[in-house]
Amino acid sequence: MKIVQAISILAITLVTAACQKKVLSVDAQLTNVEDGVVYLSTIDTHMQWHNIDTAKVEGGHFSVETEQPTDGGECFMILTPRQQQLVFFARTEDVTINGDMDMASTVTIEGSKLHSMYENFVNNVPEQEHLKKLNRELTNSQYNVDKTNALKEEIYNAQMEQLAYIKKFVSSNVGNPLGSFVLINSVNYFSFEEVDNFSKQISEKQPEHKYTKIIESIVENRRTIYEAMQRVDIGQEAPDFELEGADNKLHRLSELRGTNVIISFWISNDRLSRINNISLGEIDQKFAKKNIVIVGISVDQDKERWLKAVKEDKTPGIQLIDADNSIAATYCVPRLPYCILIDSEGKIVAKDHNAESVFSDVETLLK
Numbered sequence: 497m498k499i500v501q502a503i504s505i506l507a508i509t510l511v512t513a514a515c516q517k518k519v520l521s522v523d524a525q526l527t528n529v530e531d532g533v534v535y536l537s538t539i540d541t542h543m544q545w546h547n548i549d550t551a552k553v554e555g556g557h558f559s560v561e562t563e564q565p566t567d568g569g570e571c572f573m574i575l576t577p578r579q580q581q582l583v584f585f586a587r588t589e590d591v592t593i594n595g596d597m598d599m600a601s602t603v604t605i606e607g608s609k610l611h612s613m614y615e616n617f618v619n620n621v622p623e624q625e626h627l628k629k630l631n632r633e634l635t636n637s638q639y640n641v642d643k644t645n646a647l648k649e650e651i652y653n654a655q656m657e658q659l660a661y662i663k664k665f666v667s668s669n670v671g672n673p674l675g676s677f678v679l680i681n682s683v684n685y686f687s688f689e690e691v692d693n694f695s696k697q698i699s700e701k702q703p704e705h706k707y708t709k710i711i712e713s714i715v716e717n718r719r720t721i722y723e724a725m726q727r728v729d730i731g732q733e734a735p736d737f738e739l740e741g742a743d744n745k746l747h748r749l750s751e752l753r754g755t756n757v758i759i760s761f762w763i764s765n766d767r768l769s770r771i772n773n774i775s776l777g778e779i780d781q782k783f784a785k786k787n788i789v790i791v792g793i794s795v796d797q798d799k800e801r802w803l804k805a806v807k808e809d810k811t812p813g814i815q816l817i818d819a820d821n822s823i824a825a826t827y828c829v830p831r832l833p834y835c836i837l838i839d840s841e842g843k844i845v846a847k848d849h850n851a852e853s854v855f856s857d858v859e860t861l862l863k
Contacts, residue, residue, distance in 0.1 A: 518564040520586055524574070524593035526556045526603070532577035534558050538569045541709050543680065545573055553577070564588050568705035570610055570673045585610040585674065614674055622661055623654040630654065659685055670697040676707035683714055688722040691715055725828045730845060734759075734838045737823045739793065739816035742806050747814055749791070750842070756788040756861055757838040761818075761829045763795050764805035772833040773809040779858065780812035786862050787840065793818050795832070837861065 522536070536549040551560035553576070564587060574582040580597045586608040595603030605611050630651050637643040662682050669675025676698050683691055695715045702708045728735065734757075736750045749757070760776055762769035776790055790813030796802035797819050806815050818824055827836060837846040837857050846857035 518588040519561050520564055520572075520588055521559070521561045521590045522574075522586075522593065523559040523591070524557065526576075526593065527596045528598040529553055529556045529580070530577040531555070534560075534577070535575040536560055536562060537573045537575060538565060539571055539706075541706055541713070543710060565706065567709075568673060568702070568707060571677055584608065585614045585677075610674060613672075617665055617674070617678070620661075622657050624658075627651065627654050627658075663690070666694055670694060671701035673702065673705060673707055676702065676705065676711060680707060680710055680714070683711075688715075688718050691718065721828070724826075728827050728836075728844060730847065732844055733842050734836070734844050735826050737826070739818055739823065742803060742815040742817075747791075747816055749838075752789060752791070753842050754840050756786075756840050756858075758788065758790045758813075758858065759827075759836040759838065760790065760792045761795065761824055761827070761832060761834045761836075762792060763832050764798075764801050765796075766832050769833040770805065770809060772835075773805075773811050777810060777812050783858065783862065788858065788862065789813050791816065793823060795819075795821050795824050 531554050532552075534551050534553050535547045536551070537545040537547050540546050548565070549560050549562040551558040570585050570587055572584055572586060574584075574593075576582075576597060578597075582593070582597065582600075582603060584591070584593070584605045587610060589608050591605060591607040591611075593603065593605050597603070605615075630647055634644065634647045634651065637647060659682075662678060663686070666675045666679045669678075679686070679691070679694055679698075686694075691711070692715050695711045698708050698711055726732075734749060736748060738746055738748045741747050749759075758776070758779070760772065762772060764770070773792070776792070780790055792806075792811050792813060792815045794802045794805075794815070794817050796805075796817060799817060799819070802817050805811075835848055836844060839845050839861060845861055848857075
């Protein structure tokens with residue numbers, strides 16, 4: 497009797513669990529959609545779309561029911577036979593979609609509170625129309641330097657207002673997958689400290705969610721870069737190195753201790769790098785009798801092409817080649833050309849993208 501009773505309880509439990517499956521139901525009536533197969537996709541932990549279900553579309557209508565991913569993932573995409581894409585957010589809800597796929601603004605998505613929240617977020621991003629206007633004006637003002645600079649400053653301020661809006665949204669939604677999704681897609685505009693802080697809050701609220709895992713992975717990748725950049729930040733001692741010079745001799749940075757040094761990273765096939773070499777020549781002449789030396793570090797892999805450029809540009813100081821880019825990586829060089837100013841004690845005092853920008857820093861240092 498007890499065994500029968502136990503089996504009955506187990507059966508009831510299984511039926512109940514089946515009834516509680518988390519299912520997303522989508523019913524769509526769309527125009528300008530060819531008959532065929534539509535794909536329902538979601539995002540994996542590598543931020544790549546992968547198909548989770550299909551449905552047959554006839555006369556613009558299709559419906560699909562699918563289980564919600566167990567590790568979260570409330571962002572979905574519908575891909576039509578003509579490769580038209582429609583992205584929406586939903587949980588286990590009955591979602592209806594209507595509209596013209598050739599006119600995205602006409603498509604309405606109802607039944608999902610999460611998608612309504614996302615639409616509200618997007619529609620209220622500040623300065624959207626203003627930025628469009630400013631960018632049009634910037635395109636037409638390329639020959640007016642003063643107006644161009646003023647427009648660039650105005651654009652920057654508008655972008656900062658948008659960024660503040662995004663940060664506020666993420667901060668208010670660390671327990672909501674939508675907050676995590678917005679953070680992932682705007683992460684390049686956040687400092688490492690901000691992303692790390694948000695990651696900790698999100699991990700506490702949604703420890704097993706797919707988006708949480710993505711954010712944690714981003715943080716760990718950026719931590720490596722952040723720590724490397726900290727080691728070559730202003731005020732830090734410049735890492736020593738040894739490289740081959742145009743004179744076929746090996747040179748070490750530490751050999752120049754007691755002298756102020758401008759390190760210039762460049763490459764021979766870059767126009768801005770070559771212009772920068774000319775500016776360095778002018779700086780070398782101006783400070784010829786001062787306690788300063790220029791060290792050019794080319795990331796060329798072709799030694800002959802590098803030597804030809806050194807000769808053509810009459811590059812001043814010590815010219816070295818970093819063929820495997822190892823020294824450029826150590827100094828976290830973000831772009832070329834790039835200059836680093838080091839004082840006589842071997843500490844980094846300034847960094848910028850060209851020689852002219854560090855000119856005033858050189859004067860200040862020598863004073």
